[in-house]
Amino acid sequence: MIRNVFNFINLHNGEEKKDKVLENVISNISFRGSNLWILACAIIIASIGLNVNSTAVIIGAMLISPLMGPIVGAGFALGTYNFSLLKKSFKNLLIATFVSLTVSSIYFYVSPFKDVQSELLSRTSPNIYDVLIAFFGGLVGVIAITRVEKGNPIPGVAIATALMPPLCTAGFGLATFNFSYFFGAFYLYTINCFFICIATFFVVKFLQYPSSIIDSKYEKRIRYGISVLIIVMIVPSFYLAYNLFNEKKFTKTAEQFVQKEFENNGYTVIYKKINYNSSPKTIDLAFLNKKFTDNEIASFNKMLSDNGLADTKLNIRQNDTDIKSEIMSEINKFDNNISEKDIAISKLRQELDTYRVSDSTLLKEIEILYPNIKNISYGKIVEYPLTDSARLQFTLVYSGTEINQEQLSNWLEKRLHEKNIRIINSDTK
Incomplete structure (x- = not known):
């Protein structure tokens, strides 16, 4: 066998x-x-x-x-x-x-x-x-x-x-x-x-x-020489592997810290750079629309040691110009196909969210309270009063039987926490 x-x-x-x-x-x-x-x-x-x-x-x-x-x-x-x-x-x-x-x-x-x-x-x-x-x-x-x-x-x-x-x-x-x-x-x-x-x-x-060759002593010398060379070549690679292990461990810990303290609290991170090789080590972050005070940033830095990130500094970038340049720099490193168009799209989406009313139950509630109206459309539009500034105004357009618009307006103000709500009946000429 x-x-x-x-x-x-x-x-x-x-x-x-x-x-x-x-x-x-x-x-x-x-x-x-x-x-x-x-x-x-x-x-x-x-x-x-x-x-x-x-x-x-x-x-x-x-x-x-x-x-x-x-x-x-x-x-x-x-x-x-x-x-x-x-x-x-x-x-x-x-x-x-x-x-x-x-x-x-x-x-x-x-x-x-x-x-x-x-x-x-x-x-x-x-x-x-x-x-x-x-x-x-x-x-x-x-x-x-x-x-x-x-x-x-x-x-x-x-x-x-x-x-x-x-x-x-x-x-x-x-x-x-x-x-x-x-x-x-x-x-x-x-x-x-x-x-x-x-x-x-x-x-x-x-x-x-x-x-x-036949001389066994000569063979032994060659084998000893090869053994020494193997050790000389391997030792630095072990050291570099140890550094790589520590870097991966630091990166994972930093990712967990960012997720726990920021992402889980609803802050959208748009830029993140973790640098293990700097002294001190750094975590650079930028957020979509959240601005932190100096005291808050200092408080986050104090948390780093308690989360296994000793000798580390947290930098929160809040200058729009710096953030844009950093984002574009990182994008160019890893994906040459991404351009400023993607940044512009992100900004446009952010602006679009200011006009959107993300309330899936509002339409159903209006239909229950006012069954005589139909073809309901609503959203926020920019109103230009006779002043130097513009303002967003919630506007609802409907068709059908005339209703008590003042009552609907008061209900919407409390329901949406909005002011100056405008109601329009499209059938009225």
Whole structure:
């Protein structure tokens, strides 16, 4: 039974001949001629995808990228202790990296659109999850390479390990002189390359590819070196993952605070920005029509610590010009299709609400009290008396038998808490 289980999961089943696999790996390492042109085109496509925030375009660029070749070659070279192959793989990987950075930097330098989109921003802060994706993606890739029938995992590995977008993001950092973006994205690219290489190394050792050296002491030194490099690469990613966890926790707590203190009390939030990386951390809010006093704002700030938001400042934006500029800035970051028309529509809807009478039972009550009238219409209209100002007046228009308009007017004043109600019989000429 146990033997059958081991045969079922045996990685040697369906394995391609080792010399043929090595031949295929070596043939995909070199970056010359067509491979270099394909890489440059893929870099431009990925850069455009990041520039316009298009996930589909970025995925397309990853599928045609030939960057996996020298990385897998380096893994095979380490696994077989073939240092001439390792040297060749590193040389071609450096060429590919240099070309990619150059092409993406030139593109972003000449591009008129230099806004930081969400797709680009997500490649600037790698963490332990990126390590896991690169490692297990590399495992899938090298297992597929060593099979007689390759199947379809290779395109998925190219998408999952995402070598192109970090390189393009690093190019964006160079083009805009934003070196925090450059180092963050280049670290993610390094993580992906390194752990794909390490995954390849483990599979090659497990499948027992022939070694180019015999000295066991030398093998141990290489293994120790790889172990140290793994620790060096993983430790910063753990730290970044810890920061990401704290940021997500802070954001969730801030969202709950805003909902409890404002949204649940009927205040419509039209702008919200939570900044974890500032010192102190900030929560910026703006409301549709509510204005808070300085004392109220100070009181809300005192509540922050009691709600798990220590070292945080609440800013309530109440200047119309500032609010509009902030809203437009956030909209442009996440959706280029939204324009000032949407803000204008929101204002028009707000104005429309001042003319609307939102009382679903009023019409039924009038019909019960005054069964002889029909075709009832009512609402608020702007009246222009012989003064310098205008005023809203509730107006009811009906047709049918004449009724006691004064009585109806008095009832409506008390019912709607309105003054100067006007009643019009449309049948009266």
